[in-house]
Amino acid sequence: MINLKDQEKEKFILYLEQQAESSNEIMKQMEKLSIGTGPLNQLVQREKSKVAAYLFVAMDMKSYEKQTI
Numbered sequence: 001m002i003n004l005k006d007q008e009k010e011k012f013i014l015y016l017e018q019q020a021e022s023s024n025e026i027m028k029q030m031e032k033l034s035i036g037t038g039p040l041n042q043l044v045q046r047e048k049s050k051v052a053a054y055l056f057v058a059m060d061m062k063s064y065e066k067q068t069i
Contacts, residue, residue: 013058020054023047 004012027047034040 009061009064013061016054016058016061020051020058023050023054027051 024047027044030040030044030047034044
């Protein structure tokens with residue numbers, strides 16, 4: 001397990017959210033060009049998976065409580 005300082009954690013969460021937003025925009029553009037099958041549709045599905053993964057990790061990190069010993 002990697003222990004991040006609060007500031008590092010916030011930066012990483014922000015990075016994940018920005019990546020999700022960027023991937024979401026790319027996905028939307030590819031969907032406009034996609035006919036529904038073929039390689040472009042596969043890339044759209046991959047971008048959807050990336051967005052979900054970025055947001056999952058960001059939400060998970062936000063849920064951790066600060067612990068001090």
